[in-house]
Amino acid sequence: MSEEWIIKNVRIVNPEEDLEQAFIHIQQDKISKAASMEEWEVYKNEITIEDRAILDFSEEENVFLVPGFxxxxxxxxxxxxxxxxxxxxxxxxxxxxxxxxxxxxxxxxxxxxxxxxxxxxxxxxxxxxxxxxxxxxxxxxxxxxxxxxxxxxxxxxxxxxxxxxxxxxxxxxxxxxxxxxxxxxxxxxxxxxxxxxxxxxxxxxxxxxxxxxxxxxxxxxxxxxxxxxxxxxxxxxxxxxxxxxxxxxxxxxxxxxxxxxxxxxxxxxxxxxxxxxxxxxxxxxxxxxxxxxxxxxxxxxxxxxxxxxxxxxxxxxxxxxxxxxxxxxxxxxxxxxxxxxxxxxxxxxxxxxxxxAGVLDRKGSIEAGKDADFVLMNREGEVLKTWCRGHQAYQKGE
Known part of the structure; x- marks a missing residue:
């Protein structure tokens, strides 16, 4: 994955908000945007991103992203x-x-x-x-x-x-x-x-x-x-x-x-x-x-x-x-x-x-300005993928 990439059509579960359909824009090791897919049509015109740098989970059911600690x-x-x-x-x-x-x-x-x-x-x-x-x-x-x-x-x-x-x-x-x-x-x-x-x-x-x-x-x-x-x-x-x-x-x-x-x-x-x-x-x-x-x-x-x-x-x-x-x-x-x-x-x-731990300014939730740390899980509680500071650190089966 490149230094700049997108995850879209995925559920994001934060402590304060549960977005059923959302996207995340990652630049290097930080989250630059995390929002509902309702904002995607406008937002995508404000950025330049290659198709190969987009992960689309629209075909994945019962999965969601959470932060880790x-x-x-x-x-x-x-x-x-x-x-x-x-x-x-x-x-x-x-x-x-x-x-x-x-x-x-x-x-x-x-x-x-x-x-x-x-x-x-x-x-x-x-x-x-x-x-x-x-x-x-x-x-x-x-x-x-x-x-x-x-x-x-x-x-x-x-x-x-x-x-x-x-x-x-x-x-x-x-x-x-x-x-x-x-x-x-x-x-x-x-x-x-x-x-x-x-x-x-x-x-x-x-x-x-x-x-x-x-x-x-x-x-x-x-x-x-x-x-x-x-x-x-x-x-x-x-x-x-x-x-x-x-x-x-x-x-x-x-x-x-x-x-x-x-x-x-x-x-x-x-x-x-x-x-x-x-x-x-x-x-x-x-x-x-x-x-x-x-x-x-x-x-x-x-x-x-x-x-x-x-x-x-x-x-x-x-x-x-x-x-x-x-x-x-x-x-x-x-x-x-x-x-x-x-x-x-x-x-x-x-x-x-x-x-x-005193690091809430960059950890603990999936939102703009924080480290690109998040975990893809399913409803059975299995970890499918994990990203640490924008880099994939785990994929089930690999």
Whole structure:
């Protein structure tokens, strides 16, 4: 495809608008126009475009375009962010368009500080060499500022209290690309790191925490604005002692993210969260491991052995350890579990994550001025084609 091309007669599903018959004009890696086909007859006379540079989907039924994103992913196709190599990030970037992810935040996990620094250095220096792959936009630091009681698959020997000086070192190593830090409020008792994150424009997210609701409310006033993988790795919904999950659901100033794979959260609890928070405050993530895209078997996660059977990864003691969830399946499951619309699911999968990561000016929706990132899907939830910054990055069957 040339540097300038057109897609027409296709449905575009955005968080704010669903255009049943539309066209997109792409110039290099940007969208210059996205509008209803009603405008096409006039618009086509304003541009010069060759027939071979037009993709016409008028003969395709039940397909639509959506934007793509993932703010919480550890690995895929045999690679993990904590490998601390450019090759690992490259493998992920090449693989992810196949599930409809066009950009992502590389997510670290609890490890020795030097290992985290090494991983963040790679993220900081990562320059996407090819536009035909998902773009690594920065890092999500998950741990090690967690509490032992809710550590889950985070290695306990590296857990520690929040350390602002250490985070500053990591942020420098990442060339300022850390966008989100997940931490337990009780591990930041004076809210020093939480406050610093807010001051510097980094999202502070509550996670792997045994905090009671009152402490979470206090942490929110100091900067906590998000809750990492709701329900998992946190104090819950006990009727006499509401915890982090309860406060995240009730507090209008806290957004939530969920792993909607049918393993991490019962479908009814997904529906409960959706009804309380709505599409505007909910994000879909995968939290996937290096095992995603590979056969059942045993894999490494931060020096721990993870066994994958079907769609469930777990440690030797039975603890669920991340997921193998593809993002297109998350979208499909969210609609099935909650009854939400496709538009709402797109908001949760793309718009809200782009907003949280601070890149809504160029990601999260299909509209003029934004990167030419979009995914062609069918009603069965299959990814047919994916374009990243104007270049085809995936086609089913190839």
């Amino acid at each position: 993932d703010i919480h992913i550890h690995g895929a196709n045999g690679s993990d962010v904590m490998d601390g190599t450019r090759a690992a990030l490259k493998t992920m970037a090449s693989f992810l368009p196949g599930e409809g992810t066009t950009s992502f935040l590389a997510t670290t996990m609890t490890q020795h500080p030097d290992k985290i620094r090494q991983a963040l250095e790679q993220v900081g220096s990562c320059q996407t060499e090819e536009r035909a792959e998902a773009e690594c936009l920065g890092a999500h630091v998950e741990g090690p500022f967690f509490t032992k009681e809710k550590a889950g698959a985070q290695p306990g020997e590296y857990l520690r209290q929040a350390d602002t000086a250490l985070f500053k070192e990591w942020q420098q190593a990442a060339s300022g690309k850390v966008k989100i830090v997940s931490l337990a409020p009780e591990q930041d008792p004076e809210f020093l790191l939480t406050s610093y994150l807010k001051e510097t424009g980094v999202v502070a997210s509550a996670a792997h925490s045994n905090a009671k609701a009152g402490l979470v409310r206090s942490a929110q006033k100091h900067g906590i604005s998000h809750a990492t993988h709701l329900y998992n790795g946190m104090s819950g919904l006990h009727h006499r002692e509401p915890g982090l999950a309860a406060e995240a659901l009730l507090n209008p100033d806290i957004t939530i993210e969920m792993i909607v794979d049918g393993v991490h959260i019962d479908p009814d609890m997904v529906k409960l969260a959706y009804r309380l928070k709505g599409a505007a405050s909910t994000l879909l993530i995968t939290d996937s491991l290096r095992a995603k895209g590979l056969p059942d078997g045993k894999y490494d996660l931060g020096g721990q052995q993870v066994t994958v059977k079907g769609n469930k990864p777990y440690l030797d003691d039975g603890t669920i350890a991340g997921s193998v969830l593809p993002m297109n399946e998350a979208l499909k499951n969210m609609m099935s579990f909650s009854g939400c619309s496709l538009q709402e699911a797109v908001r949760m999968a793309s718009w809200n994550p782009a907003k949280l």
